[in-house]
Amino acid sequence: MAGLELTAAQQAQLAGAAGPAAALAMRLVARMGEITGATGLVPISRAHIDGCLYHGPASVDFARTLAEGGGKVTVPTTLNVGAVDLLHPELFRGKAEVASAAREMMRYYQAMGCRQTWTCAPYQLRDRPGLGEQIAWAESNAIVFANSVLGARTERYGDFIDICAAIVGHVPLVGLHTDAGRRARVVVRLRNVATRLLERDTTFAALGHLLGSLVGGRIPVIVGIDAATEDQLKALGAASASSGAVAMFHVAGVTPEAPTEAAALGGTAPEAVFEIGPSDLRDAVRALTSTTTRQLGAVSVGTPHFSHTEFVRLRELLRGRRIASDIEFFVSTGRDTLARIRDEGWEDELRSTGLQIVTDTCTYITPILSGRPGAVMTNSAKWAWYAPNNLGYEVVFASLEECVESAVLGSVWRDETAWEES
Amino acid sequence: MMIRDAEILLAGTATGSLLVLDEPLSFWGGVHEATGVITDTHHPQHGQPVTGAILLMPSGRGSSSSSSVLAELIRADVGPAAIVLGSRDPIIALGALVAEALYRKVVPIIVLPADTYRAVSAQTGMVRLEAAPGEVSITPA
Numbered sequence: 001m002a003g004l005e006l007t008a009a010q011q012a013q014l015a016g017a018a019g020p021a022a023a024l025a026m027r028l029v030a031r032m033g034e035i036t037g038a039t040g041l042v043p044i045s046r047a048h049i050d051g052c053l054y055h056g057p058a059s060v061d062f063a064r065t066l067a068e069g070g071g072k073v074t075v076p077t078t079l080n081v082g083a084v085d086l087l088h089p090e091l092f093r094g095k096a097e098v099a100s101a102a103r104e105m106m107r108y109y110q111a112m113g114c115r116q117t118w119t120c121a122p123y124q125l126r127d128r129p130g131l132g133e134q135i136a137w138a139e140s141n142a143i144v145f146a147n148s149v150l151g152a153r154t155e156r157y158g159d160f161i162d163i164c165a166a167i168v169g170h171v172p173l174v175g176l177h178t179d180a181g182r183r184a185r186v187v188v189r190l191r192n193v194a195t196r197l198l199e200r201d202t203t204f205a206a207l208g209h210l211l212g213s214l215v216g217g218r219i220p221v222i223v224g225i226d227a228a229t230e231d232q233l234k235a236l237g238a239a240s241a242s243s244g245a246v247a248m249f250h251v252a253g254v255t256p257e258a259p260t261e262a263a264a265l266g267g268t269a270p271e272a273v274f275e276i277g278p279s280d281l282r283d284a285v286r287a288l289t290s291t292t293t294r295q296l297g298a299v300s301v302g303t304p305h306f307s308h309t310e311f312v313r314l315r316e317l318l319r320g321r322r323i324a325s326d327i328e329f330f331v332s333t334g335r336d337t338l339a340r341i342r343d344e345g346w347e348d349e350l351r352s353t354g355l356q357i358v359t360d361t362c363t364y365i366t367p368i369l370s371g372r373p374g375a376v377m378t379n380s381a382k383w384a385w386y387a388p389n390n391l392g393y394e395v396v397f398a399s400l401e402e403c404v405e406s407a408v409l410g411s412v413w414r415d416e417t418a419w420e421e422s
Numbered sequence: 423m424m425i426r427d428a429e430i431l432l433a434g435t436a437t438g439s440l441l442v443l444d445e446p447l448s449f450w451g452g453v454h455e456a457t458g459v460i461t462d463t464h465h466p467q468h469g470q471p472v473t474g475a476i477l478l479m480p481s482g483r484g485s486s487s488s489s490s491v492l493a494e495l496i497r498a499d500v501g502p503a504a505i506v507l508g509s510r511d512p513i514i515a516l517g518a519l520v521a522e523a524l525y526r527k528v529v530p531i532i533v534l535p536a537d538t539y540r541a542v543s544a545q546t547g548m549v550r551l552e553a554a555p556g557e558v559s560i561t562p563a
Contacts, residue, residue: 024523031519035431035512050486056455056494061524138486158486158513160493160520245483386451389462 004033004172005040013168021071025164029171032161038172042134047073047166048122050080050138051159052109053365054102062160063108066167071112074169078117078125080139082106085360085368086118087335093367112163118360119334121234121305123150126336131256134177136165140241141234141304141382147248149233151256153177156247176248182257183266184250186215187273190224197278198225201235202399205381206284207276208236212244214274221250221264228254231307238304239381288384288397290375294412296396297374299323299403300363302332303383308340310400315350317404323354324410328369335359364390375412377403423542427535428558431507431515432522434530437550437563438503441475442543443467446483449491449517458500476551476560477502478543482511492517496527504530504551506560508539532558 006014014030016023033041051059083102084092092099110116117125122137123145129135131151137143138157146152155175157165165171175181188211197203211220228236228251240246250258258264306314314331323329338359341347351357363369364387369376375394378384384397396412406413444466447453452462458473472495482488492514495501501521505514510533518529530553534542542560550563 027523028516028519032512032516035510035515051490053487053490055450055487055490056498058494058497058521058524059490061497062493062520065524140485143486156486156513158488158516159490160516161489161512242485245481389451 004030004038006030010041010170019070021066021069022167024066024069025071025167028161028164029168033172036172036174038174040173041170042173042177043170044075044134044136044165046075046129046135047077047162048080048137048139048142049077049109049114049162049166051162052079052082052106054083054098054105055159057101059159060101060105063105066163067108067111071163071167073113073166075166077114077166078122079109079114080142081118081120081361081365083361083366085358087359091356091358091368093370109163112167114166117334117336119305119336120362121307121334124305124307124334124337136162136171138162141238143247144237144241144249145234147176147182148237148250148255149230153182182248183219183268184221184258184264185218185271186220187261187270188214188220188222189273189275190222191275191277193224193276193278193281197281200399201232201379202285202397203281204228204232205235205239205379206281206288208239209243209288209381209385210276210280210284211236211249212240212242212246215244215246217245217247218271219248219250221252221258221261223252223261225251225254229309231310234304235381239385242382242385285397288381289395290388291394291396293375293394295374296327296406296410296412297372297376298328298330298369299377299407300330300332300369300383301379301400301403302358303362303364303378303380306331306333306337308337311337311341311350313400314404315346317401318353318355321353321408323407326372327407327410328372329355329407330358330363330368331355332358332362367391369393377406377412379403423560425534425538425558425560427538428553429510429533430553430555430558431510431531431533432518432529433553433555434504434528435550435552436476436504436530437548438474438476439548440545441467441470441472441477443477443479446481447479448483448485448488449495450485450487453491453495455491455494456498456500458495472502473500475502476504476506476549478506478539480508482514486513488513489517489520493521496521496529497525501529506539506542506551507531507533508536509533
């Protein structure tokens, strides 16, 4: 193994001392270490698994091989979404054999000791990693949030390697796990973007969408945003990880490792400087809409999973109103967030407006929408990017306010004044 | 041609028709799992199958679920015969490594520096790719 040094214990694990599952896990972690040029492994304090989503028989075979080979996670491990909503199984409209394979697979991950969180937003859980913590997280939006907003350190883990890291408790010490790998390489400067515009949820999503296409996989420092909520940064990160390969961004003066633009750059000159103005953002918002129809079939929000704060806003927008009877309105969220709303006593109020709550999965990866005629409206750039391909829907990308107004009216409604002052 | 500056992510031998992708591709959401056809409507090679091809792509893109989709394509025998990358991509390597571990099906993967990548992408037709340590070649088949 050129370059990568394993400890005696790690070598023993590789040789099968901890069972066949741990040996396979160590083999893959070590191979990833070699490919990424690591010289050693670093211990992690927690893991988040995306591999629990069903992608066909191979994904089940892998989980079964590990679970039956005695695989157990050695660090606290949370689970991303699966293909079925275990709490509301009636929402699944796909093939019965897919649902059954997906459930089988979800069971293997439980059996290996993972916590049944079933959310793509593990950063919304009460117990979450903090600044400088070495972790192994999968799911692109969770990765970018952990690095950028929490300051925890994770590389881009994905299917297979995520559970291997959780079993081995170590990952290759490279890239975003190191100080040097977290420095900004490019500067993205906002010009003449009014504060009013920055208060719209679509602006952050559109900025993320642009960011991904501008910077690819490089780390940007964004300059010109004075404040941002976690939900806005969630939208930005998720969009940038969909249109590009962004695993970390800094916002000067906002995110924890960027007190200033210079600090984010770590004393080095940027490889490139990009400027973004209001017209770029408007174009990005328009590009995320695939149709001009006013006919509305459904609204889908909560990609990544709707936070408690977002539910509070949705509740205000829907207060005393009802979603039109021929419109489906789905909100995807984590079961922990739904439990909190239930505990606080307003789940029924929400449901009485006609909206449907989806947990454990997400409406863009599994068949839940019934396919009513008309466009689907969403405030998620990630949903707008993937759903036309995954599910074949026409999409109208709009703010949460526009989504709610449209759902109540029963047809697409756009706030044409939104761009006037920009 | 003999290639001296290739990095091998997964060793092996494959024969197939060269398919040069003009842009990075995400297997997840971009390739149909049962047919191997590129379904990403944003992609220039939309509609073409990757099945049996020696697939040249500048890099992967997007979701980390691409490992699973690649493993599934290989399991179902609709995946590429080999993958030639313009930059290291652990997500793609992992999908092929898992398919090898589970099914003993080998889809070799190599990474080429920019000049060599360009030279290879100028080739067309059926080629044979051999990737063994110290001996990498892509020759007309």
